[in-house]
Amino acid sequence: MRKAIGVFDSGVGGLTVARELIQQLPNEDIVYFGDTARVPYGIKSKETVIKFSIENILFLLKYNVKLICVACNTVSSFALPVIKNHFRVPIVGVISPGVREAVYATQNKRIGVIGTRGTVNSRSYEIEIKQLDPSVKVTAVSCPLFVPFAEEGLLEGDVVLKVAQNYLKPLKNAGVDTVILGCTHYPLLKPVIKKAMGNNVCLIDSAKQVAIEVKKILAAESALNLSGKGRHRFFVSDNPEWFSGLAERFLGKKIKNATKVSI
Ligand code: DGL
Numbered sequence: 286m287r288k289a290i291g292v293f294d295s296g297v298g299g300l301t302v303a304r305e306l307i308q309q310l311p312n313e314d315i316v317y318f319g320d321t322a323r324v325p326y327g328i329k330s331k332e333t334v335i336k337f338s339i340e341n342i343l344f345l346l347k348y349n350v351k352l353i354c355v356a357c358n359t360v361s362s363f364a365l366p367v368i369k370n371h372f373r374v375p376i377v378g379v380i381s382p383g384v385r386e387a388v389y390a391t392q393n394k395r396i397g398v399i400g401t402r403g404t405v406n407s408r409s410y411e412i413e414i415k416q417l418d419p420s421v422k423v424t425a426v427s428c429p430l431f432v433p434f435a436e437e438g439l440l441e442g443d444v445v446l447k448v449a450q451n452y453l454k455p456l457k458n459a460g461v462d463t464v465i466l467g468c469t470h471y472p473l474l475k476p477v478i479k480k481a482m483g484n485n486v487c488l489i490d491s492a493k494q495v496a497i498e499v500k501k502i503l504a505a506e507s508a509l510n511l512s513g514k515g516r517h518r519f520f521v522s523d524n525p526e527w528f529s530g531l532a533e534r535f536l537g538k539k540i541k542n543a544t545k546v547s548i
Contacts, residue, residue, distance in 0.1 A: 287510060289314035289518075290499065291345030291353040291374075295337075296324035296521075297436065297528055298469025299356030300535035302379065305492040306354065307517065307536075310500060312510040315517045316348045319543075322523035325432060326359040327401025327468070334403065338364035342372060344520075344548045350374060351508050354499055358467045359401050362409035375502050382498050383465050383491030384413040388421060390487045391463040397456035397486075398425035399478075400467030401432070410467055424459040428452040428471070435470035436531060441477055449474070449481040457482065465489045473534065519543040 361378030398410040405427040525543040532540040
């Protein structure tokens with residue numbers, strides 16, 4: 286029987302990861318769950334994020350998924366290390382793939398990390414970077430307004446640029462040459478982040494690496510679908526219209542129907 290890849294996020298942001306999965310794995314079925322009733326996770330406590338994450342995983346497991354992709358940096362930071370080994374399916378997060386790419390990309394061994402308050406406070410990126418290369422200096426800042434900016438479609442202009450310059454000042458002062466976009470929404474703001482940081486700074490969007498890792502794991506388990514066009518289903522815990530309305534910007538294509546479920 287064809288099995289799907291399960292993907293979840295606090296809401297709409299994880300669609301930037303789903304987009305890359307769809308591109309790199311066109312034969313795979315995807316079941317996406319966005320916890321729109323409880324978004325945002327970025328300001329919630331570790332305990333709460335863990336509880337929500339377990340519930341989201343249990344929902345996806347009902348669809349008999351073969352792998353779960355945690356398409357949320359806050360969940361990957363707070364919950365993944367705790368829950369990873371409690372389920373039989375492989376669970377892939379977004380932190381390690383982004384870290385590997387950043388450590389590979391940096392020339393001057395100074396990496397900046399931007400994310401939600403939760404992600405930055407967890408120090409998840411810093412810890413993993415140091416494990417790979419202890420000589421790297423990490424500067425991490427949270428950019429809470431970037432999430433509403435991305436959702437409102439405020440992706441350029443003076444106001445966004447000013448806010449970005451302000452948030453990113455510590456990274457500029459630290460002389461980082463690589464910045465990890467440690468939040469699902471931030472890839473949408475790449476042009477303004479680039480403008481604020483300067484053209485020579487390399488921006489790391491982990492979605493591509495996440496899709497590569499998913500492919501690798503499925504290939505190793507001989508679980509890749511090699512034929513047939515993938516079917517994509519979207520579930521949310523609230524407000525399917527809002528989710529579908531934003532989907533095009535995050536996923537790159539329209540979603541016909543997202544289904545509301547209670548979990
Ligand atoms: N998906 C979240 C993340 O990547 C951002 C939105 C939220 O705070 O829930 O951290």
